[in-house]
Amino acid sequence: MKQFFFQAVLLAGGAAIVGYFLWKAGKALAIYFRDRRDARRAAAEAEVLRQEREARNRARLDNGCDHRFGETLGGFPPFACRRCGLEQTKPTGPCDHVWRLDTESAPGAVCEKCGKRYKPIVSEQTKL
Numbered sequence: 490m491k492q493f494f495f496q497a498v499l500l501a502g503g504a505a506i507v508g509y510f511l512w513k514a515g516k517a518l519a520i521y522f523r524d525r526r527d528a529r530r531a532a533a534e535a536e537v538l539r540q541e542r543e544a545r546n547r548a549r550l551d552n553g554c555d556h557r558f559g560e561t562l563g564g565f566p567p568f569a570c571r572r573c574g575l576e577q578t579k580p581t582g583p584c585d586h587v588w589r590l591d592t593e594s595a596p597g598a599v600c601e602k603c604g605k606r607y608k609p610i611v612s613e614q615t616k617l
């Protein structure tokens with residue numbers, strides 16, 4: 490009788506340990522799937538936001554100008570349109586800059602809306 494009791498306790502203990510680990514594994518699995526679902530949802534939301542931003546940017550650049558980006562003559566910023574002054578993508582910050590060549594302190598450009606100045610970074614090549 491005493492031996493039976495001992496075995497029963499041992500069995501119960503073993504079952505408790507196995508149950509505990511199963512519970513832990515189940516919880517870890519649930520967290521894993523929840524995280525994966527959250528990550529997928531976050532990625533989908535980010536994609537929607539990106540597409541909205543792109544659509545807004547396209548509408549913003551649709552001003553009848555045949556944009557010319559990447560022309561840096563006279564210190565003009567390469568990310569802005571040489572003809573209308575708009576940046577290729579909307580700059581962060583309150584001002585959607587419209588760049589004009591800076592006639593006061595050339596080479597460089599100045600925003601005609603907020604007066605921000607752009608100075609070209611002098612590369613190693615032009616320094617030589």
Ligand SMILES: [Zn+2]
Pocket residue numbers: 554555556557570571572573574575
């Ligand atoms: Zn333009």
Ligand SMILES: [Zn+2]
Pocket residue numbers: 584585586587600601602603604605
């Ligand atoms: Zn500006």
